[in-house]
Amino acid sequence: MDNLPWIIVIVVLVLLYFWYASIVSKRNRAREALSGIDVQLKKRSNLIPNILTVAKRFMEHEKELLTGVTELRTHADTDYDASDPDAVKEHLQAASALASGMGRLMVAVEAYPDLKSDETMLQAQRTYNEVEAQIAAARRFYNAAVTQLNNSIEIFPGSLLAGLAKARVMPFYEADEGSKGPVDASAFL
């Protein structure tokens, strides 16, 4: 019975340690998921110049759209600090904006029958769609990992241990409603 207070202290410390380890594990998983998104975003980014090259041959009157996509791509490819939630949020928003810009480009392609039926363009679109599906899957995994991380941080005593684990609440990768409308590339530059 004399040792009871010590036993209680040890048990609490052990539990706190496991909670701390859990937060670290979830933080690393969220970073792993973010890295997975970046791999797919890179693939998409590498596809875009090919698509723009083909599109330019046919879409002479869509220079503004094509230039806008190029600028969005440049911005989305900018390096960022993966441990800074604000930087991550901006990075994901830039990725969403690029996706939105490419969406408008693909819609515009429909108005050019020659371009629409061009074999190179068709192949590029198929590959692009496949990469978008991969991005969607990576986004779902990222959001699941971030949900677990944020829950562990925001639920007491996670909030006390988060600083020790260098873990911060991370943003979700959401479909941005605003990015579905016209995007002014200069707003991101």
Add this chain to the structure above:
Amino acid sequence: MRLPKLWSGGVIGVLRSFGALFPLLIGRGLNSHGVIQEFTEDEPFEVGFAVHYEKHLKPYVDEFESRRIVALRKARSRLFTILPVMAVALTFGYYALFLNGWDEEAKNAIFPGTVIALVAIVWWVNRSLNAYQASIKSDIFPEIVEFLGDYQFTADIDARINRFKDFGIVPSHDSESSEDRIVGEYKGVHIDLFETRLTETRGSEEDRQTVTVFKGVVISLSMNKRFEGKTIVLKDQGRLVNWVKDKFSNLETVKLEDPRFEKEFEIYSNDQVEARYLLTPSFMNRLSDLRAAFGGKGIECSFFQNNLLMMISIERNMFEPGSIFEREDFIDDAKSLLKEMTTIFQVVDTLQLDLDVGL
């Protein structure tokens, strides 16, 4: 050996078989009455089959009808030969048992002996009937299946299930009994399916039981998506079993967003992103619908080596000929087989495996 269980199980099996032989006793189906019916296209999937029937099946009707009658007469003759013999043997046997005061040792010998003898009789009588049914499957079913496209139907097949062992959803078993393999292509999706029954012997030396661990259809389908890892979808078996599986598996649990899907299935994968790439929200919805279409029975599947393997539990025996006691015209056989194939095709349609994702 648990005598009562063996006795009761054997009796039930024999009574079922004898029940099936009752029409034979009364001479049902021995006469060919009436004219051959025309094939009527009652279902959407039968459209066009009437012409195929006239050309490929009707020419064989008379020949197989004769074979059917011959098979029935042979079986009936055997039945009427063996029944008196059996009746006399049983009478003497049980009378001797009665005279010995129902001696325990004698009982232990005579009861299972009776069951074994009855099973042997049923097997012997049914031989010609089974041979006729087998000929329908080997000669006529391929002609029916040909209507659907370039498909091959093979009734008797070797054990195949262990070829799919690496997919991770084949249950542990000691014995496999497979039949009725169909291979072909539907809307660009390669299909390879067969029926199987897997059993496992469980229990101690004194209490051995053979349990059916799976009975149904195994379908291998080519996928319209490329992937490198392994993702398996199993029936949800409750938190404890799922937790144990998670701890002892080299695959991670994947938690997805669809609550209905999560309630019905447990997903394991060695690649979290790839699992979500394969199990899109719409795919999850369609797999849940498919499960409901098969009566809520077990559906488990595995994505591995660019194929989707599905194991669908189905109690009834699929791809079987119609009643041997009815006049043979292949119409019921054709309707049944076409309906069952359509059910399989619905798997492809429901899961949209034919959708070109541009790979």
